[in-house]
Amino acid sequence: MKSPCVAKCKNNAGICSGCWRTMTEISHWIAYPEQQQLAIMADIKAINATHQCPQCQQPAQCDISEGKSTCWCFDIEPRQTLAGSSSACLCRQCLSSMPTI
Numbered sequence: 001m002k003s004p005c006v007a008k009c010k011n012n013a014g015i016c017s018g019c020w021r022t023m024t025e026i027s028h029w030i031a032y033p034e035q036q037q038l039a040i041m042a043d044i045k046a047i048n049a050t051h052q053c054p055q056c057q058q059p060a061q062c063d064i065s066e067g068k069s070t071c072w073c074f075d076i077e078p079r080q081t082l083a084g085s086s087s088a089c090l091c092r093q094c095l096s097s098m099p100t101i
Ligand SMILES: [Zn+2]
Pocket: 053, 054, 055, 056, 057, 058, 090, 091, 092, 093, 094, 095
């Protein structure tokens, strides 16, 4: 599979603000089997959304909610999230736009 890089990649404290992959996903991209690449792309597009982003109300995907032991958000630098919004994770776009702690 071709890299989903959109040629405006910018490492925004652990997540790319162009293609929304984490730096871990980008650095291992070539080594991932195509099935895993497609799964990551589906996660980024929230095709199998687990919840609604509390900030933008768009579909969002959380690996923990899917029963996995880690989440993509563990790979990025911690962000300041709004107080009281701990109920649900932000989507990749919103989380990456938050200031780091
Ligand atoms: Zn959002």
